[in-house]
Amino acid sequence: MAGNAIDQTRRMLSLVTYLRERPGARVADVARAFGITEDELIGDLDVLPMCGTSFRGGDLLDIDTDGDRIWWHNPDASGTSAGEPLRLAADEATALLVAARAVATLPGLRESDRQALLRATAKVEAAAGEAAGASSRLSVSFESEGGVFADLDRAISERRRVWIRYYSPARDELTEREVDPIRLFVVGHTYMEAWCRLSEARRTFRLDRVAEIRLLEEHSDPPPVELRDLSEGLVQPAAEDPEVVVEVGPGGRWVAEYYPHDSAEELPDGGLRITLRTPDPASLRRLALRLGRDGRIVSPEALAGSAREAAREALVAYGE
16 A cells, blocks of 8 residues: 555655666566555656656656556666756746745654755755845745645554544535544545544545644554545446436535536536436435525436425425
């Protein structure tokens, strides 16, 4: 199992050395050597060709695979004889130093990594000379999601349980729960897959909806679970699931973000006509009530009718 984002970076650095010494290495052998799945290895290989000493031709790593073996066509690109010595322009030095200082302030970053980053930053600053001057007048602060990511990355590394307050837009409520983090991943947004102690089941949480987070002293011990293949997206409705059409106004556009859908057509008023599939269409009645004036179920007609009836019953209940 791949660990966390920092572990993945370390693994990819080791992968460069490993592949340079083993031209034509088999995918299965490399995945086994690094203790990861073949899909995770292919994901790393998709990133490596974007790495190198510069973005000039020949300086990026030219690595590809036919699914069975891995071929590196320019191994000297990362060796001691690689091209010209690296030179940083003033804007490059400024960007690098500002980014490095910002990362060093992330809460939850392991102290050893923070110190290593600060030492590297000092060396770059000394080498850049006058070009580094502008960086001292600039600063970057991360939004809350960056802090949540760092805390969760630390929790996974230290195998610690986490307490969170989490916002669910579908229910418009905050819940408190303790979770055992399993992994972090990105599918459009950044997510945490974890074992939720409240529901005693595996759950997925979007990081920008974590309102508050606290690392606990309890040891994280999620039950063994098979990691899902996310290559086709976070949620994958079946083709045979019933189709539902929902129209939402500008205030309901979040539905297209929260629910996997087949299509989302723009409407003249700034809303959307969303077509989606679900194995349980009746579950969308709550969505209709949640939307209120901001949306309605268009089809199937039976579901639209039951949603209208549920809304009328709710209004009667409020009137009593």
